[in-house]
Amino acid sequence: MSYQKRVLSLIVIDSLIVFTSVYICCFILFPGFIMPAVKQLVLISTTLLLSHHIFAYKYKMYQRAWEYASVSEMVTVLKAVTFSIITAAIIQLIIGQHVYFRILTTTWMMHMFLIGGSRFSWRIYKDKHFSEKTKVKKRTLIIGAGSAGILVARQLKHSNGELIPLAFIDDDKQKQHLEILGLPVLGGLNMLKDAVKDLKIENIIIAIPSLNKRELHNIYEECSKTMVNTQMMPMFEDLVTGKVSVSEIRNVEPGDLLGRMPVELDTNSISKFITNSVVLVTGAGGSIGSEICRQVSQFKPSKLILLGHGENSIYTIEMELKSSLCNNIEIVTEIADITDRDKIFSIMNEYRPRVVFHAAAHKHVPLMERNPEEAIKNNVIGTKNVAEAAGENYVETFVMISTDKAVNPTSVMGATKRIAEMIVQELNQKSNTRFVAVRFGNVLGSRGSVIPLFKNQISKGGPITVTHPDMTRYFMTIPEASRLVLQAGARAEGGEIFVLDMGEPVKIVDLAKNLIRLSGYSEDEIEITYSGIRPGEKLFEEILNQNEAKDYQVHPKIFVGKPVNLESTKITDLLETYSYLDRETLKGILLYMTNQSTENIKVVV
Known part of the structure; x- marks a missing residue:
């Protein structure tokens, strides 16, 4: 539907709701058909219609994407409806007419129900369509129910990508067992393995951009035990500067697992x-x-x-x-x-x-x-x-x-x-x-490093070749x-x-094992073989x-x-x-x- 048709449809729907809700409320309030005069009803309806469209324009109710409606959109409906009712009452007082407060109060409730319902029906339809798509998308668990995790969940729920969020994991006890965007916060990191098993999770996203290397390493160690592919949300500064979008979830790289903070220098x-x-x-x-x-x-x-x-x-x-x-x-x-x-x-x-x-x-x-x-x-x-x-x-x-x-x-x-x-x-x-x-x-x-070689070997189903079990770099x-x-x-x-x-040296075989887990495999699926030290190589540097x-x-x-x-x-x-x-x-x-x-x-x- 084009933007013009969308706006026109909303204006027509709102106009019908405003006119009919006044008469519906009169029938509810005056079951014996002892109602105000037709002239007064027309005046109430006209003033309501005028004030409603004024405040709908002011709060941009016709410019919002209601398929993504949330609490802020509900507040917008509340403001527009409330101020339109108050304005209609003031207009009636100014022109010297009797103000039917019972009718206006009931109409306010009817407006909230019908106008809010008409808007959120778009969201309900979108979510229903979304739930049907979960059957063909990868079931995803998000670690981190903070602002970054919510940003990722919202993006994934309404995108056409291959991932669908099912739940959060977060160590914040105040968030545990609550629902955010309709997704449960199952518990802390100790619940990770059970969550993956119970929900049949196929993908994990770490959505805590503020993590330092050591914290990330600890979380990744827990993720690696599940044998599920693990990815990371981009850094906030990359999102803000436009280098990447939220949808560009990246794989966890070995550089994230050095176990130390990167060196920052004197600029x-x-x-x-x-x-x-x-x-x-x-x-x-x-x-x-x-x-x-x-x-x-x-x-x-x-x-x-x-x-x-x-x-x-x-x-x-x-x-x-x-x-x-x-x-x-x-x-x-x-x-x-x-x-x-x-x-x-x-x-x-x-x-x-x-x-x-x-x-x-x-x-x-x-x-x-x-x-x-x-x-x-x-x-x-x-x-x-x-x-x-x-x-x-x-x-x-x-x-x-x-x-x-x-x-x-x-x-x-x-x-x-x-x-x-x-x-x-x-x-x-x-x-x-x-x-x-x-x-x-x-x-x-870098070109010639073991990482591209290992990734290529994993993509072919293995085996990964390591020169010696004790080799460190x-x-x-x-x-x-x-x-x-x-x-x-x-x-x-x-x-x-x-x-x-550069901190402590790392065993090459440990790096290979981490890469296997990062790719969503187990060591039973991707074999590690030892080829022997090559000419010129040392066991350690x-x-x-x-x-x-x-x-x-x-x-x-x-x-x-x-x-x-x-x-x-x-x-x-x-x-x-x-x-x-x-x-x-x-x-x-x-x-x-x-x-x-x-x-x-x-x-x-």
């Missing part, structure tokens, strides 16, 4: 560091590089240069940034290989950036074990090219992305990243540019990692290795070796490791000879170099 120092500066990001199309670009763009640099080797990934982040920034920042794209020294020097000389974030690298451990010469070419020579170009072109701050695998490396990838750290530390001693490195743990959701989210990079640049004095306090003790902190969650030195001639010799060596010899030299250097330092210390 003031970062703003001073980046705002109105020319910033260049290498590897800008990768998981970390693209997120660094998003974070940097929030601080309004004068120009942001996206440098990468893959045209598709650079195009994607360019389009995303241009769409979100509305052309407020100049975005420049450069397709280049960091091993092309002449091209890198040319780009650096053309744009003269104040800040360089170097995220381009080969990061996949098993692949680099099989291709050590490519790891050297990209991670060592590429870093050397970008860093030296930055130094020669008076870049103020150069931030290199490193890894915890560079600590006591057992892999080619880790060894080449350690050598890259040494290169920027040495350049820091020779150049006016401030060179620093930032070490990450495993980044949840430090984890952080992509936004955390990117903020750390920005903070490192803002606090850099030169030569530091910045490390994030470290963030600093014993010679790189925590020197000082620049933030409650960020500390600085003491830089270590290495004779530059060793790196020069490696770069001059690596292309002539077979792969196994090359791997041996890399691991000997990076681990032997710490032994030499141990003697010096």
Whole structure:
């Protein structure tokens, strides 16, 4: 029904109700047909009709979506009817007519019943239609009966999505055993398993956006015991800013279950560091590089240069940034290989950036074990090219992305990243540019991380492959990692290795089990198999070796490791000879170099 037809229908219905209710009330009040004169009845009806439409317009009774009517709509009907009756009585007094209070009082009740009933019949029809649809929708339980939970329930009840809410769970005893929007609040979290079983729940939504990580972890642990798919309501700030709608219920991600609060950094120092500066990001199309670009763009640099080797990934982040920034920042794209020294020097000389974030690298451990010469070419020579170009072109701050695998490396990838750290530390001693490195743990959701692999394996019905039951890793989210990079640049004095306090390491097998439960399966349905430790992998990772003790902190969650030195001639010799060596010899030299250097330092210390 169109808007015009809808309004016209309501006006006609209300007019009929106003006219007929007066006469109905007269028959009720005067059963012997001793009624007021017809002239007086017409006057009462006319004044009521006029005043009703005036107040119906004032309270927008013809503009409301009555299929979603609730208490506020009932209050609107009460106000409009009451004020229309009072106005009709005043008009009759003004023109000197007798006021029939009994008729007006009874008419008021009749109006409330008939006008309210005509409106709420739309809601009754909608709810009846809704109850019929529950048979084909996923039966959903909402954890949290606060404002957020009610918002989700209302949205789901009146949407055409695949979820239908049946009940709430809430630890607030004042809400328990009550009904909200027609849905019962069954009890606290201790009632979760029984509720899922009794109501045959197929989906759980956690609708408490204010939860911290530890509280969310505890609630999720209870949800995981039910083996039911669990999702989360978006954050309130995302709803308010329009990034997402209430209907965009998201799956619980492993990042929600780190068991610690995400690191929040000093935005003031970062703003001073980046705002109105020319910033260049290498590897800008990768998981970390693209997120660094998003974070940097929030601080309004004068120009942001996206440098990468893959045209598709650079195009994607360019389009995303241009769409979100509305052309407020100049975005420049450069397709280049960091091993092309002449091209890198040319780009650096053309744009003269104040800040360089170097995220381009080969990061996949098993692949680099099989291709050590490519790891050297990209991670060592590429870093050397970008860093030296930055130094020669008076870049103020150069931030290199490193890894915890560079600590006591057992892999080619880790060894080449350690050598890259040494290169920027040495350049820091020779150049006016401030060179620093930032070490990450495993980044949840990044390309090459275990999360996409596990999700893909689950979608195929398993099994999930884990290398070893005791393997542990430090984890952080992509936004955390990117903020750390920005903070490192803002606090850099030169030569530091910045490390994030990532809490306790997590067992990979526990992560796999959590993902299985998150997806609504049990370990009986999705098998976990062990493939054995791959070449170059460790059972556990470290963030600093014993010679790189925590020197000082620049933030409650960020500390600085003491830089270590290495004779530059060793790196020069490696770069001059690596292309002539077979792969196994090359791997041996890399691991000997990076681990032997710490032994030499141990003697010096």
